[in-house]
Amino acid sequence: MSDLEALSLKLEARGYRVTPPRRAVIAAVLQQAGHFTVDDLLHRCRGAGRATVFRTIRLLTELGVVCRVLLDDGSLHYRLSQRPQHHHHLVCTGCGKVQDLDDCAVSDLVRELSGSSGYEIEGHWLEFYGHCAACRSEVLVGVPA
Amino acid sequence: MSDLEALSLKLEARGYRVTPPRRAVIAAVLQQAGHFTVDDLLHRCRGAGRATVFRTIRLLTELGVVCRVLLDDGSLHYRLSQRPQHHHHLVCTGCGKVQDLDDCAVSDLVRELSGSSGYEIEGHWLEFYGHCAACRSEVLVGVPA
DNA sequence: ATCTCAGTGAGACAAGGTATCAGGTAGTCC
DNA sequence: GGACTACCTGATACCTTGTCTCACTGAGAT
Ligand SMILES: [Mn+2]
Ligand SMILES: [Mn+2]
Ligand SMILES: [Zn+2]
Ligand SMILES: [Zn+2]
Numbered sequence: 001m002s003d004l005e006a007l008s009l010k011l012e013a014r015g016y017r018v019t020p021p022r023r024a025v026i027a028a029v030l031q032q033a034g035h036f037t038v039d040d041l042l043h044r045c046r047g048a049g050r051a052t053v054f055r056t057i058r059l060l061t062e063l064g065v066v067c068r069v070l071l072d073d074g075s076l077h078y079r080l081s082q083r084p085q086h087h088h089h090l091v092c093t094g095c096g097k098v099q100d101l102d103d104c105a106v107s108d109l110v111r112e113l114s115g116s117s118g119y120e121i122e123g124h125w126l127e128f129y130g131h132c133a134a135c136r137s138e139v140l141v142g143v144p145a
Numbered sequence: 146m147s148d149l150e151a152l153s154l155k156l157e158a159r160g161y162r163v164t165p166p167r168r169a170v171i172a173a174v175l176q177q178a179g180h181f182t183v184d185d186l187l188h189r190c191r192g193a194g195r196a197t198v199f200r201t202i203r204l205l206t207e208l209g210v211v212c213r214v215l216l217d218d219g220s221l222h223y224r225l226s227q228r229p230q231h232h233h234h235l236v237c238t239g240c241g242k243v244q245d246l247d248d249c250a251v252s253d254l255v256r257e258l259s260g261s262s263g264y265e266i267e268g269h270w271l272e273f274y275g276h277c278a279a280c281r282s283e284v285l286v287g288v289p290a
Numbered sequence: 291a292t293c294t295c296a297g298t299g300a301g302a303c304a305a306g307g308t309a310t311c312a313g314g315t316a317g318t319c320c
Numbered sequence: 321g322g323a324c325t326a327c328c329t330g331a332t333a334c335c336t337t338g339t340c341t342c343a344c345t346g347a348g349a350t
Contacts, residue, residue, distance in 0.1 A: 130266035
């Protein structure tokens, strides 16, 4: 079964219709290599209007099919989710490569904070930025000894 | 010395002129209770054009006078900084109250990740969301026993 | 007095996203 | 099959959060 079929079934199981525009958006998402904006998608996806692309991305986000990636400049990108559960990202600011982090690194912290702060903590944002090994060695090549 | 004077000196020390529009923006910032948008500021601040308000907020952010607060919906607000150093926030999604967290809770984590991931980690975003004690007890009042 | 340059505001522009609304179409019930 | 309905669609207007352009101003240096 193709990824597209699998996602179609997932939508149908949730009561959503799998229409040609939605199929087009999903296909475009599946073709994206790394993280992308809705505009990227629009350029690679004839067969769905702008509003529908935004609506479908929102849908896919709610279903956990894509995840939102917050870049260091504050802009939001999207990305085909590699993990169904809650997780965070390590983004290379050189090449844009994204590493999904296995587990939520702050769950202990959240528990601790819940106790000490008096707040009931219900959510958080966490993203890391840096340079991947490949981009680091590239930089080194350019630097005189 | 008033806060306004102190900030004026800080600007001058960095080589910036303290002009009436800048003074107006700073005064408006000092009057804000919690976090605010530039639009909030514009409504409470005659004496500076929109572009200047944005420019001044950017300046104050660079100087560490205000900090950016990322809300759970992804929108960016600003806030008079209570701590000069790098820190994170705990935001009440009920009343909007912001708690500044003393230290960066993920610095150990960053070090650990730097080793295990092969990335050189240079930055991160971290914000927590929840309900403060006051908002929690309010909710309880509304809930039937 | 003149020069220079940081700062200014009006307004254009841009990105990213939502609201509106008339029209299309899939599925359902008879 | 025909009628109904609920979902879905795209064009378009609109909104927010900024940045850019550009002619102008005004402080301060010489
Ligand atoms: Mn992810
Ligand atoms: Mn802060
Ligand atoms: Zn890289
Ligand atoms: Zn609260």
